[in-house]
Amino acid sequence: MLQNRLEPVLDPRALAREMSNKLLIDGAMVPAVSRKTFKVVNPATQETVSEAADGAAADVDVAVSAAAKAQKAWGKMAPRERGRLVQECGRILNDHVEELARLVTIETGKAIRTESRVEAGVFADIFVFYGGLGSELKGETVPFKPGMLTITQREPIGVVGAIIPWNAPLLLMALKVAPAMVAGNTVVLKSAEEAPLTVLRACQIMNQVLPPGVLNILSGDGPQCGAPLVAHKGIGKVTFTGSVETGKLVYGAASQKLIPVTLELGGKSPMIVMGDADLDKAIDGAIVGMRFTRQGQSCTAASRIFVHESIHDAFVKRLKAKVDAMKMGDPLDEKTDIGTIISKQQYDKVVSYIRYGENAPGATAHRCSSMPADAKLAKGYFVQPVIFTGIANDNKLAREEIFGPVACVIKFKDYEEAIRQANDTEYGLAATIWTRDLKTALDATQRLEAGLVQVNQNLVVQANMSYGGIKNSGLGKEASLEAMLEHFTRKKTIVLNLG
Ligand code: NAI
Numbered sequence: 001m002l003q004n005r006l007e008p009v010l011d012p013r014a015l016a017r018e019m020s021n022k023l024l025i026d027g028a029m030v031p032a033v034s035r036k037t038f039k040v041v042n043p044a045t046q047e048t049v050s051e052a053a054d055g056a057a058a059d060v061d062v063a064v065s066a067a068a069k070a071q072k073a074w075g076k077m078a079p080r081e082r083g084r085l086v087q088e089c090g091r092i093l094n095d096h097v098e099e100l101a102r103l104v105t106i107e108t109g110k111a112i113r114t115e116s117r118v119e120a121g122v123f124a125d126i127f128v129f130y131g132g133l134g135s136e137l138k139g140e141t142v143p144f145k146p147g148m149l150t151i152t153q154r155e156p157i158g159v160v161g162a163i164i165p166w167n168a169p170l171l172l173m174a175l176k177v178a179p180a181m182v183a184g185n186t187v188v189l190k191s192a193e194e195a196p197l198t199v200l201r202a203c204q205i206m207n208q209v210l211p212p213g214v215l216n217i218l219s220g221d222g223p224q225c226g227a228p229l230v231a232h233k234g235i236g237k238v239t240f241t242g243s244v245e246t247g248k249l250v251y252g253a254a255s256q257k258l259i260p261v262t263l264e265l266g267g268k269s270p271m272i273v274m275g276d277a278d279l280d281k282a283i284d285g286a287i288v289g290m291r292f293t294r295q296g297q298s299c300t301a302a303s304r305i306f307v308h309e310s311i312h313d314a315f316v317k318r319l320k321a322k323v324d325a326m327k328m329g330d331p332l333d334e335k336t337d338i339g340t341i342i343s344k345q346q347y348d349k350v351v352s353y354i355r356y357g358e359n360a361p362g363a364t365a366h367r368c369s370s371m372p373a374d375a376k377l378a379k380g381y382f383v384q385p386v387i388f389t390g391i392a393n394d395n396k397l398a399r400e401e402i403f404g405p406v407a408c409v410i411k412f413k414d415y416e417e418a419i420r421q422a423n424d425t426e427y428g429l430a431a432t433i434w435t436r437d438l439k440t441a442l443d444a445t446q447r448l449e450a451g452l453v454q455v456n457q458n459l460v461v462q463a464n465m466s467y468g469g470i471k472n473s474g475l476g477k478e479a480s481l482e483a484m485l486e487h488f489t490r491k492k493t494i495v496l497n498l499g
């Protein structure tokens with residue numbers, strides 16, 4: 001049992017202040033070496049809720065040395081024992097779900113009922129899932145020659161550098177740190193500038209059971225803190241989620257050290273709705289797929305919806321009616337379905353895409369739901385969801401990742417045309433097909449170019465379902481046993497001549 005166990009703090013503003021000016025290095029909450037901070041803003045109100053520690057190269061140095069020191073014992077611990085500690089993290093995090101949900105709500109503007117609480121619950125569960133996989137770190141025996149025993153052995157890589165974005169900070173943190181730790185690595189994670197608080201608090205909670213230095217958290221900006229982390233000679237592997245542009249920079253920097261990299265980048269995921277699809281299910285699937293409750297801020301967002309001409313108008317009408325019924329409002333209010341965009345920068349970007357679409361020849365913008373009436377939210381970065389029709393697949397709205405609540409519904413005549421257009425994209429993260437015809441469904445699963453293809457459903461990341469894209473959507477997989485084995489261990493071949 002833990003002595004002096006941390007109690008959940010249910011007032012998110014108080015907790016945000018408590019998290020100010022701190023990094024978590026070697027088990028201790030410390031300010032940045034420079035003592036500098038940056039503002040953390042609640043995007044629903046523009047109120048500054050905290051001043052996060054502004055980490056830089058000097059902090060990276062201290063964190064990587066602490067992680068390297070801790071890795072010596074952590075890597076030698078029996079894998080099941082490491083797993084037991086990681087599972088224990090999951091169990092105690094479970095007692096903090098409500099607290100983490102509230103904190104992530106005030107730093108990201110995501111609605112608590114539809115998003116934040118769900119994310120905090122899945123977050124805790126991923127540590128329980130991976131914690132059970134310690135004894136799966138197996139090698140192989142290789143049939144070579146009589147008298148020669150050839151085996152492979154999986155070993156930890158060392159210190160992992162993890163960089164995450166702001167759209168699902170807890171979930172994305174768990175997908176990186178849980179498998180990395182179970183495999184015997186220690187971790188230095190840099191949070192996103194927009195959402196450093198909840199990740200730090202979660203790490204503080206986990207440090208009640210983890211040995212100091214196993215999991216270290218830095219906050220700071222990309223070039224000043226993320227880049228030195230990737231470049232640090234003590235980092236043996238980088239795992240990154242974020243934009244394609246930054247992913248390429250990270251890949252380039254890692255190539256200079258020849259270290260392995262996992263990249264989970266953007267998407268422009270297609271959803272094909274055939275004329276025979278169950279329309280109600282497909283419409284619900286489009287709402288989940290588009291992540292309207294997360295303001296569309298998801299790399300997996302099903303933002304290109306190809307609908308057969310025979311059902312196109314009915315689909316759009318019913319989809320709009322359902323999104324109209326979703327409530328935009330205070331992210332902390334239980335009645336709210338849709339919160340805010342993360343920041344001014346992202347708000348401006350999303351709004352400029354919508355303006356562009358409104359002026360595109362032939363396009364119609366169907367604005368859904370309604371802006372919150374509450375005066376205290378007047379400065380919030382709220383954007384009404386928009387469904388565009390009359391947009392071609394080669395329009396920039398259908399080509400570029402908007403990362404906002406903007407869906408393009410594109411009409412098609414025949415299946416071949418739908419498959420061709422679905423694959424005509426620089427991305428390849430996820431795809432879905434909606435049909436009652438088994439042959440069409442099976443054919444589409446073979447031909448859609450994406451890391452994850454689903455039929456008649458649009459589920460989000462699930463534990464043990466390998467997740468990761470092809471083309472510009474990235475490199476490698478997350479969330480599964482294979483992801484841990486392939487991306488957080490290295491294999492040694494051992495040959496014993498017994499003759
Ligand atoms: P970003 O890719 O620039 O940031 C993600 C993370 O990388 C942050 O922690 C950031 O500090 C870090 N970073 C930035 N520059 C770095 C560098 N040179 N070296 C190392 N780390 C660095 O994404 P940003 O600016 O937040 O959003 C821009 C666009 O990226 C969005 O509009 C969206 O289209 C896309 N995006 C995709 C995400 C996904 O889940 N695949 C998540 C967030 C954004």
Ligand code: MG
Nearest residue numbers: 222242243246
């Ligand atoms: Mg950026």
